[in-house]
Amino acid sequence: MNPPSPHQPFVFQSAVATAGVAIGAGAGTGAGAGRSTVATQDSLVHDTRREITEIIREVAVAARSDRTIGQFSSLLVDHILRAMAAEGVVIWYRNSEPPDVPFAPIQRCGRITDKTILPECAATHQTMLSQVAREAIPVVVPATPGASESTVPANPTDTPAAVVPIESDTGSGKIEYLIEVFLEPEGGVTTQRGYLRFVVQMADLAGEFLRAAELRRLKRTTLISQRVDTAIEGLHRNTRREQVQAAIVDTAADLFDFDRVALCIVDAPHATLAAVSHVNKIDHRSDGARFLLSAAGMELDDGIGVIAQENDDHSNTFVVAPHDSASTLRLVAVSSQASSFENRDQLRRFVDHASVSLRNASQFDAIPGGRLLASMAPALQSGQIQWWLRPIFTACVLTMLIILAMLPTPMYVHAPATVRPDPQHVQQVSAHRDSIVLTRYVGHGDKVQKGDILIALKDENLEDEIRGLTRDQSVLSEKQKNVESELRKVRSQGKDGTTLQNEYSELGVNLTGIDDLISLRKQHRESLVVRADRSGRVDSWRIEERLAEGLPLKRGDQLMRIVADDKPWIVDVTVPQNRTSSIHQSSESETLRVQVALDSSPDQPLSATMNQPMGPSVIQTDSGLRTSSVRLQLSSPMAGSLSGVPAKAIFYCGNRPAAYLLFQDVIAKARELAGLYFGHD
Known part of the structure; x- marks a missing residue:
């Protein structure tokens, strides 16, 4: 639409010819202007275009840099304000879920911003922003000073406003960011159209930055998830309570870049400070220890609490509890960087496993004779026990080891898998x-x-x-x-x-x-x-x-x-060859149970069945290991899931003696060699 005057709104049209119109340029000179005036204006237009080109280049470079959203938006509003000589610039944001949440400013600059809009006109202005976001079309909204009807979209300021949506998620159709530029009131329609084209170009660069920032965030999340998996594995290897407590706080501090991490045991109304990161001895009477204990006793919202303080010692304090409501463990983390809270889900997962590993260590310490055996081992080596007690002690130890070796233990086989719908x-x-x-x-x-x-x-x-x-x-x-x-x-x-x-x-x-x-x-x-x-x-x-x-x-x-919602999905699993016999035996004895855990949600396993026999063994070209393939079928459909996502298949093969689980590879090798020499039955 091409309006006859600047007092009617027009939308952005990329095909409209605006040749010869520079950002901020007004009407052409009169017919009676002299040649010197024309030359001066040509020089001014040339300088203006050069400056605007440099501004666009700086914003494009910033869009490809690893900055925070706050840093980039600050640079963006400053450059738009300088390039357009605008009255003000505001960048708005709202979460697309739920849709009725109003836009909130994340960056502002200039004489006219959201702060200059009268409170009684704010609802009208929000209605206008919501309509632009819903239609996703750049538009120049004329000034309607004092407009206060909340159901009618309008610009309640005294200057026209160019409002441009930022496409931060290609293909989703949801607009979460807007750029609003308050233009000079004297500009004509042609000038406003030139302004709008420039703001659209800035919005495209901002969208490019936001999409790149989201990819960087996902990459960081994947990296921290892998590091948390490694750390969790290390926690579960420890069996002594003191070592587990020290490993929890030290690992949490290193993983999430916390300045200080404390492990507290809260048993209302008392709390105990069990461990502090990278500290060998705790001064329980210090101010820092008292602060950590008081923070551990705070009420938590969904398992996590935040204490924000202005002093340099504890600018941000996070208190995390595991999902298990019966657990008394509290992790208190102190950080000078608010960004540490970005990995909230991974931090909660780490605390869940920390609670489990600490409970397992406590149960191991509670085994009768466990502490005694650990304490007597040095004495045996130094010869402090009488010679006639040594055979008795050795027999007791051997008997205990035999009993432990024969204890029935669940046998699990883990194998990489890929989940996809049935073709x-x-x-x-x-x-x-x-x-x-x-x-x-x-x-x-x-x-x-x-x-x-x-x-x-x-x-x-x-x-x-x-x-x-x-x-x-x-x-x-x-x-x-x-x-x-x-x-x-x-x-x-x-x-x-x-x-x-x-x-x-x-x-x-x-x-x-x-x-x-x-x-x-x-x-x-x-x-x-x-x-x-x-x-x-x-x-x-x-x-x-x-x-x-x-x-x-x-x-x-x-x-x-198009994937049918009501049809089961299949799982392609690559099983190591040295575990196929255990799975086959359990399948024949009908004791086999299978679960599949997606890498994106490992704590929510899905039931599956093995309806086909295993395929022939092949040698993997990348690792050289011999594997067999097997196809599973999930017991229920996976509506909304991504096809081809990585997962892990977990085969429960019944109970086996603990010694067999420890030495099953050695036993299988011995059977293979025996078959070579003595033949198979």
């Missing part, structure tokens, strides 16, 4: 011919019903063929009418019309052929509108960028998949 219950959607994406109706994770339109494609060559055939059809139809008219005239005069009759028939045959070709081409065009042949959920997370509107496609390119 029999998946619709593979591919491009039938070379085309472009015209309209995309669904996104990844959307639920669809049978017959719903998924995507519409367009083939320009096909359209050209249809248009050409239609033109030929019109020409032949007109020619056939002329021949028919001439034939009637000849017959009315009693002349021979055989030649005209043959020509008329030939034209009819040609028209019939063209009609068939047009019908066939239209059928091909209808086939470019792809529909779902089953009800289910869209899986397109691997090819989201390929589905952008306007991008070319080759014949056979995969577009998406």
